Amino acid sequence: MQVSGAEINRLLLYGTLIFLIMPTVLVVFMVFYQRRIHAHRQAQAAQEAQHQRDKLLVKLEAEENTRKRIASDLHDNIGQVMSLAALTLSAVDLSQPEKATNKIETVYLLITRSIHELRQLARLISATEILHGGLQQAIAKELEWVRDSKVLAVRYDSPAAPPPEISHEQAILLFRSFQELLGNAIKHAQASAISVQLHHTPQQLAIYVEDNGIGFHPPVDASSGGMGLPAIRERMNQLEGDFTIHSTPGNGTYACLKCPIR
Template sequence: ASASTARMKALSRRLVEAQESERRHIALELHDEAGQALVSLRLGLRLLEREIAEGGNVGGRVAELVETTDSVMDGLHRLAADLRPASLDHLGLDAALRQFARSAAAKFGLAVHFKARGFTAQRLPQAVETALYRVVQEAMTNVVRHARATRVDLLVERRDDQVLVMVEDDGVGFDSANAPGGEHFGLLGMRERADALGGTLTVESSPGKGTTIVVEVPSADSHPDR
C-alpha cells in the first residue's frame, strides 16, 4: 500500500509540474510572439493613421501591417496546434503523427523518420488517439531536451486489437535499469497514460546507445466513460 501511495503522490506531483510547465510555455509564447507582434501592429496603425491624415502614400505601411497580422495568426496557429492539433480530430492518429513528425523535424533540426502501418478508414477511439499522441509528444520533448540525438524513428502500427507506438532515438541514452521509480525524463506520465488504457510501456536504453520507448494499448477504449 505504501508503494502505491508513493506512486500516486509522484504521479500527482508530476501532473502538477506538467501543468505549470505548459502554462509557462503558453505564457512565454503569447508574450514573445503574439504580444510583441500586436504591439508592433498597434504602432503601425498609429503611423498609418498619421500618414492618412497627412495625405501620404500608405501602400507600404498597409503591406507591413498585413505581414505583421499574418505573423500573429501563424504564431497563434502553432500554439493551438501544440495544444490540440486539428488533424487529430479530423484525420486520426496516423495523419496527426505524420504531421507532428514533419513539424518536429523542421523545428528541432532532427531527422525524423515516420511509418504508419495497418491503419484503415475506421478511426480509433478518441481516448486512445489522444493518449498515444501525448506519449509521442512527451517522448519527443525528452529527445530534444536530453538525448542530444540526430535521428528519431517513429512507428505507429495497428495490430488486430492492439495499437503500438515506438519512438527510437540515436542519442546518449541512460541507465534505464536504475531510473528511480520510473520517473526518469517523464516516463511516469507516459506509463500512466498507457496504464489508463490497459496497455504497457517498455523502455530500452543504456548510456551511449540511444533510447527506445514502446507503448502498446488495446485498440478499443477499455474506459469509454473517461
C-alpha cells in the same frame, strides 16, 4: 402378498407429505437461487462502478499532472529563459557595439528557444484539435514539424491501411505519450535522428520510437524517474496498455507504446 390397510395408509401419508413438502422445497430453492443471482449481479455492478471510479480518478490525476507540467514548463523553462533574456538585455552597453551585438545575439537565441518551448506546450494542450484527422495523421504532422525545424532527421513508417478505430480518449492519451517521447528526444537525448513506427493488428496498436542520442539509465520501474516517464506510465495504465523503454548511455533510446483495441 397382501398389503395391510395400515401400510396403505402409511404410504398415502408419505405421498401426501411429499406432495405438500415438494412445492415448499422448490419455492425455497428458487428464492435462494434468485437471491444468489441478485447478489452476484450486485457484486458485478459494484465492481463495474468501482472500475469506472478508478478510471475517472486516473483520468483526473492525469489531467492534474498535465496542468502541473504546463505550470512547471512555464515557470522552470520559459520563465527562466525569459528572465535570463531580460537580464542580458539590461546589461547591454550601446557604447561598446561589439559586446552589445554579442549580448543581443544571445537574447535572440533565448527568445527563439522560448518560442520553441511555447509551440511544444501548445501542441500538448491542443492534442484534441490535432487528432481530428486521426492518430496516424497527427503523428505525421508532428514529425513534419520536427523535420521542417531541422532539429532532427526524421523517419516515419506507417502501414498503408489506416489503423483500426480507437476511441477519441485513447487517441489523445496515446498521442500525448508519443509527444512526451518525441520531446525527450529533442530536449534531452542530444539526438541527430529519430525513427517512429506505427504498427497495428486487429487486437493492438503500437507506436515505436527510437533515437540515436546519448541514452541514459532508465529506472527499473518506468513509473519513477524524470523526463515525463511517470506521466506516460499513467496514461498507458489508463489505456490498460503497456509502456516499455530501453536505453544505455551512448546507445540511444528505444521506447514502445502498446494499446489494446476493444
